[in-house]
Amino acid sequence: MTERLYYADSYLKEFDAEPVNLLEEGGKFWVQLDRTAFYPTSGGQMHDTGRLNDVRVTDVIEKEDVILHEVAEKITGTHLKGKIDWERRFDFMQQHTGFHLLAGAFLHQLRLETLSSHLGEDISTIDIGAASVSGTDIHRAEDLANQIIAENRPVRAAFADPKNLPELPLRKIPPVKTKIRLVEIQDFDLDPCGGTHVRHTGEVQLVKIVRWEKVRGYLRLYFYAGKRAVRHYRNLWGLTRDLNLELSAGEDEILTRVRDFKSVLKVQKKEIQQLKEFWIDLEAKRLTDTAGEKGLDFCLHLYEGIDPADARQVAQKIVRETNLSAAIFIKSEKSWRLILAHPEKDTIDFRDWLDDIRVIRPVKGGGRPSWVEVLGEGSPEEVLKRVTAKFNENG
Secondary structure, three states: OOEEHHHHOOOOOEEEEOEEEEEEEOOEEEEEEOEEOOOOOEOOEOOOOEEEOOEEEEEEEEEOOEEEEEEOOOOOOOOEEEEEOHHHHHHHHHHHHHHHHHHHHHHHHHOOOEEEEEEOOOOEEEEEOOOOOOHHHHHHHHHHHHHHHHOOOEEEEEEEOHHHHHHOOOOOOOOOOOOEEEEEEOOOEEEEOOOOOOOEHHHHOOEEEEEEEEEOOEEEEEEEEOHHHHHHHHHHHHHHHHHHHHHOOOHHHHHHHHHHHHHHHHHHHHHHHHHHHHHHHHHHHHHHHHHHHHOOOEEEEEEEOOOHHHHHHHHHHHHHHOOOEEEEEEEOOOEEEEEEEOOOOOOOOHHHHHHHHHHHOOEEEEEEOOEEEEEEEOOOHHHHHHHHHHHHHHO
């Protein structure tokens, strides 16, 4: 059994301990101590990190009454000095107390029970027993949680006898037979918890729910607390400032300006599509007329930098509306694309042409007998000549 020093003092940053057991498993090194201030991953809260002597502690897990510390290398010595990564610890203390504040707020304001929580490395979640809650009600609960923070109420932890639990104002009575640790936010929330917490709610600074979603019949809310909430606000402030400058608009004008841009963009996209369709019709006719003037039964053209989707539509229009085949090259700075197409009634299998093309240039792609599309690198000039020759051979 490991003595858990964080139960008595979540603010303990350094401690002395003796190794009880050293384990090596799967290339990982684990240390069991007689006492520890390192919190293991449990109860929805992530583990602490830090050092034992000069060796990095990278993970902490709980196995029944034993806490194991994963260390970066094999550790030696009969006396070890532990040092907690305090910035990480205090961050999770803020998140954990922030969760209790939100859970209590949803119970007080909306009579909604908390089902579970997860305090993540970046963002934390709380699941509440409702399929849907209005944004107004969510903000009411959030406001209450922040009010309790502003009141700087004491947060206390103590062990209780299970026989006394029915007499206590717990959010939910757990089915236990041994003493259980309770965390209380004075006159607001009392709940079983083995995690680390701040001493006063004011240390949480702020809780902010940033989004929510329905998950398997209940509501999952994502939130930040403490420095994370402040950092989130700072990031939003920076984004808002950048939008002010980009849009030449005040904060209260940003949404209107974006909607105006979207309306203009919608009209422009429609106009661009109409122009593309007009160009495709003209281009297909131009290539068809050019082939007719030359007495060819195929259209061949090399484009530079056009959208492959537009080139495909040109090829499709040619083979759909004429008896001609099409060979469309699209050249970019370092590569090229070839589209070969013919009417379904033709007997040519363009896949057979790929062997000849690969002799000249390695290509990727393929297709069906009447439609092949390949990608190559370098210059397409030699391939263009070979494709022209293949059409002439089959003409």
